[in-house]
Amino acid sequence: MMDAATSKVLDSYTDVLVSKAQGGPDRDDDNDSADDDDFLELLEQDSAALDAFREKRMQELHTQMKAAKRLHETGHGILKEVATEKEVLEITTTTKYTVVHFFLPGFKRCEIMDSRLKALTAKHMETRFISANVENATFLVVRLGIQVLPCVICFIDGKEVGRLVGFESLGNSDRFTSEMLEFQLQKSGVIQRKIGKLRDGPVLNFAKQAENDDDDGDDWD
Numbered sequence: 001m002m003d004a005a006t007s008k009v010l011d012s013y014t015d016v017l018v019s020k021a022q023g024g025p026d027r028d029d030d031n032d033s034a035d036d037d038d039f040l041e042l043l044e045q046d047s048a049a050l051d052a053f054r055e056k057r058m059q060e061l062h063t064q065m066k067a068a069k070r071l072h073e074t075g076h077g078i079l080k081e082v083a084t085e086k087e088v089l090e091i092t093t094t095t096k097y098t099v100v101h102f103f104l105p106g107f108k109r110c111e112i113m114d115s116r117l118k119a120l121t122a123k124h125m126e127t128r129f130i131s132a133n134v135e136n137a138t139f140l141v142v143r144l145g146i147q148v149l150p151c152v153i154c155f156i157d158g159k160e161v162g163r164l165v166g167f168e169s170l171g172n173s174d175r176f177t178s179e180m181l182e183f184q185l186q187k188s189g190v191i192q193r194k195i196g197k198l199r200d201g202p203v204l205n206f207a208k209q210a211e212n213d214d215d216d217g218d219d220w221d
Contacts, residue, residue: 154190162188
């Protein structure tokens, strides 16, 4: 957000532009030049404030870059397959936001879910994305009541806050987009809304898509 001094300069320049427009076609170039000179003088007067604003923004950017690097070093920014149930428990209980995809190798819909999740990982660095092979996580499968795959479970501070079962909330369509998945995960709070990128509602008409898609059958025993 701009500080008062910066906002004052930009508001003043807007006033200059509005004044020019109100002058009409008979306004001469000398007056235009005089207005520009007045603005430049004002800009020079507030240059220190603008420089301070730029420096502040650079400092904030530097801090954000360092934070992103730390997150990346701890496994954020990628979809990582974990080998054991112990790893799943350790990550979900020590990480603020975690998305866990329980999958079965070779199952088409699990592969689709993997690809959509991978598209979100770099965008949502604050959230840890992991996947676990259900054949190596039989205890968690029973404890969490997983019966349909793919199953994506959202955790905040180690507590489940939501789950996606099969493609039910994604229109029962293999052609759902990463934006649709992003919207569903955002509702649980496990990923944060990104200004100008997340939408406030479903991206496409799910019902029409589902009518034209073959149902692979999500049941898994």
